[in-house]
Amino acid sequence: MLLKFITTSLLMGFTLSVFAITPQDLLKIYEAQSSKASPSRGEQFFNAKHGKEWSCSSCHENPPNHDTKHIVTGKVIKPLAPNANPARFTDEIKADKWFKRNCNDVLDRDCTAQEKAEVLSWLMIVK
Numbered sequence: 001m002l003l004k005f006i007t008t009s010l011l012m013g014f015t016l017s018v019f020a021i022t023p024q025d026l027l028k029i030y031e032a033q034s035s036k037a038s039p040s041r042g043e044q045f046f047n048a049k050h051g052k053e054w055s056c057s058s059c060h061e062n063p064p065n066h067d068t069k070h071i072v073t074g075k076v077i078k079p080l081a082p083n084a085n086p087a088r089f090t091d092e093i094k095a096d097k098w099f100k101r102n103c104n105d106v107l108d109r110d111c112t113a114q115e116k117a118e119v120l121s122w123l124m125i126v127k
C-alpha cells in the first residue's frame with residue numbers, strides 16, 4: 001500500500017516535470033526537428049495570410065501582447081507573447097494542440113517544426 005503510494009507520487013512528479021516546460025525548452029525542441037529559427041521570418045509568417053481568409057494576427061493581433069478577440073466568436077483570447085502572459089508555451093501538449101488547430105484554420109495544414117520555431121522565437125521577443 002505504502003509502496004503503491006510512493007510509486008504513484010513518483011510517477012506524478014515525473015509526469016509534471018515532463019509536461020511543465022519553458023518557451024526556451026519548446027523552442028529547442030522545434031529547432032532540433034528543423035533548424036535555427038529566425039524571429040523576423042516568424043513575425044512575417046504570423047502577420048501574413050497563407051491562401052485563406054485569416055492570418056494568425058486576425059485573432060491574436062500584432063503585437064500579440066494584450067487581450068484580443070476571437071474573430072468569429074468574439075471571445076477574449078489572452079496575450080500570446082510569453083512576456084505578457086507567463087502561462088504561454090509552458091505545456092507542450094497544449095501548445096501543439098493549438099498550433100495544429102490554428103495552423104489548419106490559417107494554412108489548411110499543420111505548421112512545420114520550422115514554422116513553429118520561427119513564430120515562437122519571435123513571440124519570445126515581443127515585449
Ligand code: HEC
Nearest residue numbers: 054055056058059071077078088089095098099102103106
Ligand atoms: C480564429 C482565431 C485564431 C487564429 C486565426 C489563430 N489563433 Fe491561435 N489561438 C486561438 C484560440 C481561441 C486559442 C486558445 C485560447 C487561448 O489559449 O487563449 C489560441 C491559442 C494558440 C496557441 C497556444 C499557446 C499556449 O501555449 O497557450 C498557439 C501556439 C497559437 N494559438 C498559435 C497560433 C498561430 C501560429 C496562428 C497562425 C497560424 C494562430 N494561432 C491563429 C485562436 C486563433
